Amino acid sequence: MTRPRTLYEKIWDAHVVEQRPDGTCLIFIDRHLVHEVTSPQAFAGLRASGRTVRRPDLTLAVPDHNLPTTARRDASGNRLPIADAESAAQLAALETNAPAFGIRYIDAVAPEQGIVHVVGPEQGFSLPGTTIVCGDSHTACHGGIGALAFGIGTSEVEHVLATQTLLLQPAKTMEVRVEGEVGPGVTAKDIILHITGVIGAAGGTGHVIEYTGSAIRALSVEGRLTVSNMAIEGGARAGLIAPDATTFAYLKGRPYAPKGADWDAAVAYWTSLATDPGATYDKTVVIDAADIAPSVTWGTSPEDVVPITGIVPAPDSFADPSKQAAAAKSLAYMGLEPGTRMQDVAIENIFIGSCTNSRIEDLRAAAAVLKGRHKAAGVKWAIVVPGSGLVKAQAEAEGLDRIFTDAGLEWREPGCSACLGMNPDKVPAGERCASTSNRNFVGRQGPGSRTHLVSPAMAAAAAVTGRLTDVRELID
Amino acid sequence: MTPIEKVEGRAIPFGLKNVDTDVIIPAKWLKTISREGLGRGAFETLRADPDNLFDRPEYKQAPILIAGDNFGCGSSREHAAWALGDLGIRVVIAPSYSDIFSGNAVKNGILPVVLPQAAIDRLLEVAATDPIHVDLDTQTVTTRFQDRFSFDIDPFRKMCLLNGLDEISLTEKSEAAIAAHEKKIATDQPWLIPAIL
């Protein structure tokens, strides 16, 4: 009998190419997703050393980070140039590098183009039980379908391109179990914000987190991707959710997913990956789903989470002196006074998008709140950015785009957009944004921007009232 | 990559906790397609303050940075390590790092030293007036006041840093094992290879 193993251990073991005496392992990478920002130096490195891409068939490139989300073609269908010279240079580099190295490339105006972490699962390129890497820290997202997915830096991108492997230390395992049923208005985003608040921004450091429990099982694949996406915000190397019938139903028939007899063999294998009864984790945190409210961040660390019914905390309410100092700094940056009710915080900008919350289910949730309503006068800028061209087409087929535009929100082309201040979509200095993205760091949405992380439904509610709002007041 | 063995010099007594890579190098600097010159953008937001630590004459070109818990958290951008390197930093000393950052640091010839908070507090004090010595070979941080702190480091990382080794060349020595793994999945799990569309 083999020792009972966790989902993480099974995937890890199946990918060890070689183990070094010190425990470091050479791990085979099944899928490599490449985008325009973290790859130019890697391709330049390959050229300089005369290396090639070892497995172009396991590599997929798509631009997303700095593409403007405004129209990409003019009225007569010609491609519009990117105004920013550096962004244009990065896109041009990817457009040259992908074909030069024989890599599949989804170009900026292809119907399948989108945020790399939306595109991977949507194309069935990301599969359960695989190892996936990408030069973006939210690669953990693919853990939502049961893939062991890591964000890597540019040197590692070059290493994977050249060798299809990565040198990694085995991680510790952590289980975050969410049991029970969530209340109305509580979404996958609220679950992961709540978890991050409980475990802290460094709570998962050195660990891979497996999310388990009935509240996780009940989530759609879209919701699971949202949860796993933010594993990194709890400091973890990756997140994982065991693949099950929900996952298989989502993947079946997608372009790169296995077909026919291959599909059956794959499902049998994926089913065998679930954590064995009796397997142990290095750490377990149990959360009662009933304790989770629609949540919002008040500070500049994703652990700075309160329920929407809560107040801005006072720095001295924290036991840890360095957290007190960090909280005081956060509040100064955010322009917030301790004791202020979160629901009294006025919002000027709304961003619905990012690899955390730009899938069809997210857009439906936002549209459900916005239907027949209009954004408040105080909301100056409100954009909805679908995660991919396919999500965009689906939303348009369902008439969601009309709901957004009728409500006074802008309907954009797919991309990372205001998730990070790299493309023209930025939040002005000193202004607040209710954002469905994953990071509320200083300057993340543009220099001086003040981010409040929320779910799509909560962002929609804030758009309607012009302040952070308990979405439960707007739904029946 | 420049090998590291002993580093001696002034240490920037920064000490802040949860410093994310957006603070180390703001997103607008990520648009480059080369690795050089990022030192100008390092800690840009903090350096907007004319009285900032980094631009004080005594800390210009300081090879050591003393930071707080969870240094380099946030975005995986390797530009953070390039920016620190371009600023002249060879060693960072902190109670903990994000995993991605410490990996990126090592790959770019920067030594991430982990020491407990008490040691950090003491080093912050020393750094205000005096240089600090870091010895990777003996895994110690010392000062002229007889402080001596030992640190742990993964032996493989230590070897790479001491020899200035490039990881790709090291991995290429495992060609046979990689090829064997590829052969195994091609036979056992053919569905893993995506069909060409």
Ligand code: SF4
């Ligand atoms: S949306 Fe944000 S987190 Fe996601 S891939 Fe783009 S930049 Fe990274």
